Amino acid sequence: QVQLVQSGSELKKPGASVKVSCKASGYTFTSYAMHWVRQAPGQGLEWMGWINTNTGNPTYAQGFTGRFVFSLDTSVSTANLQISSLKAEDTAVYYCARDWFLTAVSANWFDPWGQGTLVTVSS
Amino acid sequence: DIQMTQSPSSLSASVGDRVTITCRASETISSYLNWYQQKPGKAPELLMYVASSLQSGVPSRFSGSGSGTDFTLTISSLQPEDFATYYCQQSYITPYTFGQGTRLEIK
Numbered sequence: 001q002v003q004l005v006q007s008g009s010e011l012k013k014p015g016a017s018v019k020v021s022c023k024a025s026g027y028t029f030t031s032y033a034m035h036w037v038r039q040a041p042g043q044g045l046e047w048m049g050w051i052n053t054n055t056g057n058p059t060y061a062q063g064f065t066g067r068f069v070f071s072l073d074t075s076v077s078t079a080n081l082q083i084s085s086l087k088a089e090d091t092a093v094y095y096c097a098r099d100w101f102l103t104a105v106s107a108n109w110f111d112p113w114g115q116g117t118l119v120t121v122s123s
Numbered sequence: 124d125i126q127m128t129q130s131p132s133s134l135s136a137s138v139g140d141r142v143t144i145t146c147r148a149s150e151t152i153s154s155y156l157n158w159y160q161q162k163p164g165k166a167p168e169l170l171m172y173v174a175s176s177l178q179s180g181v182p183s184r185f186s187g188s189g190s191g192t193d194f195t196l197t198i199s200s201l202q203p204e205d206f207a208t209y210y211c212q213q214s215y216i217t218p219y220t221f222g223q224g225t226r227l228e229i230k
Binding site: 046059102110 | 124154155157161164165166167168169172173178208212217218219220221222223224226
């Protein structure tokens with residue numbers, strides 16, 4: 001079955017970097033784009049951007065430029081999110097979510113989602 | 124950016140109740156509206172796409188409607204497993220934006 005499995009929780013100090021991985025299985029990885037979504041503690045969902053898994057071209061939402069990098073390792077069907085110069089406000093659960101696009105209506109949605117990776121930034 | 128506003132933000136209801144959650148977009152998004160359910164400590168799961176299409180495997184007590192700026196998610200008869208937080212999301216244009224969520228609690 002289609003599944004996204006993310007790497008485990010991380011505890012980092014301010015100023016450090018972190019890499020979150022999202023390994024896909026059950027489908028052709030390069031046929032579907034991948035999105036990243038952030039959820040701060042007790043808060044709602046915030047779209048961070050997406051990466052074209054065919055070309056590797058990333059698109060970042062405002063507020064997620066500079067310190068945030070989306071990348072791929074297509075050899076192992078994995079999408080990665082790297083955050084550098086971590087700040088306390090980066091503490092959140094980060095989700096990857098596969099894009100599902102229906103050509104007939106030019107609409108897309110997110111399904112499935114990874115289980116989430118908690119990144120905690122604390123000194 | 125398109126702002127998505129859900130109402131109510133929280134809701135108490137009983138098993139068997141009919142519940143409606145509203146989502147309003149700050150500008151027209153046609154029918155590019157999706158709904159997700161999130162249970163505590165879990166990832167969101169897709170319920171409805173393109174406003175009124177039920178995702179495979181989702182019970183038929185869930186239904187969605189609307190177009191333009193106003194949308195609704197209805198649960199016809201609440202079951203214990205439906206108590207969760209619900210989010211709407213527009214996929215009309217990037218940045219894709221979510222509503223703030225509606226927390227559905229047991230009365």
